[in-house]
Amino acid sequence: MRSTTLSLISLLPFMGHVLGSTACKPKSTESVSASITAPAVAAVATDGTELTPASGSATSSAINSEYTTAIDTGNDEPTMAPGTHSSFTFKQQDKENCDCGYKVSGLGDIYMPFKFQFNFSSIPDSAAFSGEDDLKEFGWRINQGHHVGGPSSNGTKWDGTKLIPENIYQCLGDPSSLSVKNGNLQLIVKGGQTPSDHMNCPEIIHNNETLYGIFQSEIQFSDVTGTCQAFWLNHTIAGQYADELDIEVLGGAINKPNDNQPNPGLWSTNWDPNGNPNDPLNLTRSSGANDNFLPTPFPNDPTKGFNTYTIAWVPGEYSPRYYNGQEVNSPTLYNAIHPQELTVNNWSNHVKGWSGEVPQEDSIMLVKSVLFYYRTEQFQSLPEGCKAEDVCIV
Numbered sequence: 001m002r003s004t005t006l007s008l009i010s011l012l013p014f015m016g017h018v019l020g021s022t023a024c025k026p027k028s029t030e031s032v033s034a035s036i037t038a039p040a041v042a043a044v045a046t047d048g049t050e051l052t053p054a055s056g057s058a059t060s061s062a063i064n065s066e067y068t069t070a071i072d073t074g075n076d077e078p079t080m081a082p083g084t085h086s087s088f089t090f091k092q093q094d095k096e097n098c099d100c101g102y103k104v105s106g107l108g109d110i111y112m113p114f115k116f117q118f119n120f121s122s123i124p125d126s127a128a129f130s131g132e133d134d135l136k137e138f139g140w141r142i143n144q145g146h147h148v149g150g151p152s153s154n155g156t157k158w159d160g161t162k163l164i165p166e167n168i169y170q171c172l173g174d175p176s177s178l179s180v181k182n183g184n185l186q187l188i189v190k191g192g193q194t195p196s197d198h199m200n201c202p203e204i205i206h207n208n209e210t211l212y213g214i215f216q217s218e219i220q221f222s223d224v225t226g227t228c229q230a231f232w233l234n235h236t237i238a239g240q241y242a243d244e245l246d247i248e249v250l251g252g253a254i255n256k257p258n259d260n261q262p263n264p265g266l267w268s269t270n271w272d273p274n275g276n277p278n279d280p281l282n283l284t285r286s287s288g289a290n291d292n293f294l295p296t297p298f299p300n301d302p303t304k305g306f307n308t309y310t311i312a313w314v315p316g317e318y319s320p321r322y323y324n325g326q327e328v329n330s331p332t333l334y335n336a337i338h339p340q341e342l343t344v345n346n347w348s349n350h351v352k353g354w355s356g357e358v359p360q361e362d363s364i365m366l367v368k369s370v371l372f373y374y375r376t377e378q379f380q381s382l383p384e385g386c387k388a389e390d391v392c393i394v
């Protein structure tokens with residue numbers, strides 16, 4: 001029934017420990033800050049409801065620095081630079097048993113210990129979900145009540161002489177905005193919502209913290225105006241970091257410009273890992289080829305069928321993105337360095353210049369399947385007891 005694969009079975013107890021270290025985060029309040037002038041408020045923002053350094057995050061940071069060192073001094077990591085891997089597809093797996101992990105032949109044989117594959121057709125169609133754990137057994141977490149995407153404002157604006165109040169428009173995670181139909185996950189921003197700071201939007205998260213990986217999905221986007229639809233990686237340590245690697249489109253500005261957005265196409269953005277996540281509307285980021293803040297035009301219409309989107313998050317400066325196996329203009333600054341979870345969402349913040357005004361009709365983004373090969377903080381290289389020839393080639 002399920003098509004989840006996880007190798008290195010014998011090592012799972014250790015993974016449980018790593019995951020546990022950030023699982024428990026104390027609550028705290030936070031004020032969203034800065035102005036909305038930043039045009040591409042992408043997926044970034046801190047969580048409106050749950051935040052700040054966990055007691056566990058000290059442990060996590062220690063692990064981070066340890067592993068950053070391990071990676072820097074590590075074995076022959078392939079170097080990715082713009083143009084060096086201008087096309088990429090996975091090969092058919094060459095062995096049955098892949099307990100020793102995988103090397104990705106299309107990306108310089110980079111080593112990934114784990115695989116996660118999930119086709120939404122492997123579970124029965126489902127009406128609207130009702131809680132965050134509805135797909136937990138399959139390795140997913142549904143966002144319930146936490147921030148989805150970016151807010152429109154920090155609650156005040158400068159009127160030339162003084163700060164005056166300003167509405168905050170944002171989405172909170174709503175399980176009932178997700179469902180499975182005809183074997184595809186539907187992420188629906190319900191049409192006609194009243195702009196507010198608690199609009200309902202769908203977001204689903206791969207429930208495993210990764211540290212590097214190749215993340216691929218077959219997606220059909222919706223061109224209904226008023227949403228940002230994203231396949232992206234988000235950092236896992238709230239209140240401390242702000243890294244993201246994003247692939248995004250803006251409904252209504254996918255194939256052609258609209259009033260919100262003069263540049264149609266596929267946005268590929270990195271957010272400064274050292275940015276202050278408590279100042280989410282004032283974070284440094286970079287987008288597009290040579291960091292030109294432009295999207296890549298689509299060669300076909302991605303709202304008419306499924307296409308393959310890939311984020312190759314690899315060590316170094318550059319993490320290329322691919323559309324149907326062809327590299328798209330990807331930023332060269334701010335590669336992510338902290339653990340990340342792969343996330344898919346669809347949201348509006350009613351902001352001109354980015355999502356645009358909230359949609360007036362349902363817009364349905366579809367996800368057919370995902371295929372991820374990844375590392376974790378703990379497992380970056382071939383485990384002891386495994387020989388290089390045991391590794392599967394993909």
Ligand SMILES: *[C@@H]1O[C@H](CO)[C@@H](O)[C@H](O)[C@H]1NC(C)=O
Pocket residue numbers: 034035279282
């Ligand atoms: C934005 O952040 C920069 C530091 O990166 C800071 O100097 C500046 O004051 C901030 N702007 C606002 C409006 O908070």
Ligand SMILES: *[C@@H]1O[C@H](CO)[C@@H](O)[C@H](O)[C@H]1NC(C)=O
Pocket residue numbers: 031032033034035036154155156157158163
């Ligand atoms: C909100 O943004 C305004 C700029 O529009 C800035 O002056 C103000 O300090 C920010 N408020 C907070 C709480 O960061």
Ligand SMILES: *[C@@H]1O[C@H](CO)[C@@H](O)[C@H](O)[C@H]1NC(C)=O
Pocket residue numbers: 043044045046047048050051147148149150234235236237238239
């Ligand atoms: C990214 O994840 C962190 C940690 O869970 C969370 O606080 C933050 O709100 C997320 N970012 C977005 C844009 O959802």
Ligand SMILES: *[C@@H]1O[C@H](CO)[C@@H](O)[C@H](O)[C@H]1NC(C)=O
Pocket residue numbers: 003118119218368369
């Ligand atoms: C899952 O989807 C992928 C991509 O569409 C396909 O190649 C693969 O055969 C599917 N696997 C299963 C078990 O359905």
Ligand SMILES: *[C@@H]1O[C@H](CO)[C@@H](O)[C@H](O)[C@H]1NC(C)=O
Pocket residue numbers: 004005006012015016019115116138139140207208
């Ligand atoms: C995520 O990690 C946990 C703990 O190691 C493991 O039990 C689970 O199978 C993993 N899930 C996926 C989808 O890889």
Ligand SMILES: *[C@@H]1O[C@H](CO)[C@@H](O)[C@H](O)[C@H]1NC(C)=O
Pocket residue numbers: 186187188189190191220221222223224227229251346347359361362363364365366
């Ligand atoms: C996102 O929401 C909009 C508005 O409801 C919808 O038109 C679109 O199809 C959704 N996109 C996805 C990818 O589900």
